[in-house]
Amino acid sequence: MDTQKIKQTYRLNQWTDIVRQCRSSGQTVAAFCKEQNLKPQSYYYWLKLVREAACKALPVISNDTNMIVPLTFREPPTCSSKSVVTSKITLHYGDFSLDLEENTSPLFIENTIRTLMSLQEKQSC
Structure with a gap:
């Protein structure tokens, strides 16, 4: 694994942790960001990247797959x-x-x- 990929993975893990903390805090994004000294714009950008990574991690279901669903x-x-x-x-x-x-x-x-x-x-x- 190259250095760039490791750096991206590390940052994505950090951002995922921040999003989880915000969601579990029960606060609004604005209140959470103010308390954590974060910019709301940064939070929403990280949230976008976390969501994109989650979508990419989903298994691909294509018409070629021979899945049997009972x-x-x-x-x-x-x-x-x-x-x-x-x-x-x-x-x-x-x-x-x-x-x-x-x-x-x-x-x-x-x-x-x-x-x-x-x-x-x-x-x-």
């Missing part, structure tokens, strides 16, 4: 003149279950699965 299908209700049939699916991931309606955004589903996978990886470390 799905549970329920029998649709019997139709009557007064009932309305809607499509619904339940995703199970470990102890987590998510009910999705037919108009759920594919991006929402993808981001949810990514988040769950990321949490699972962090728990296994």
Whole structure:
């Protein structure tokens, strides 16, 4: 690992720690920065860099991946003149279950699965 990469990683860890301290302090960003003698502009810049690094660290899910996601299908209700049939699916991931309606955004589903996978990886470390 080169010196530049080590320096970037060290700074990113420092900024992540500052963001965590601010979030856990219960204070506003302005109050936290004033107390810590930081510029709010610097804090927001570091927050942006921390978020970008977190996004880059997410596992890549592409169309090429042959992931198998277990799905549970329920029998649709019997139709009557007064009932309305809607499509619904339940995703199970470990102890987590998510009910999705037919108009759920594919991006929402993808981001949810990514988040769950990321949490699972962090728990296994």
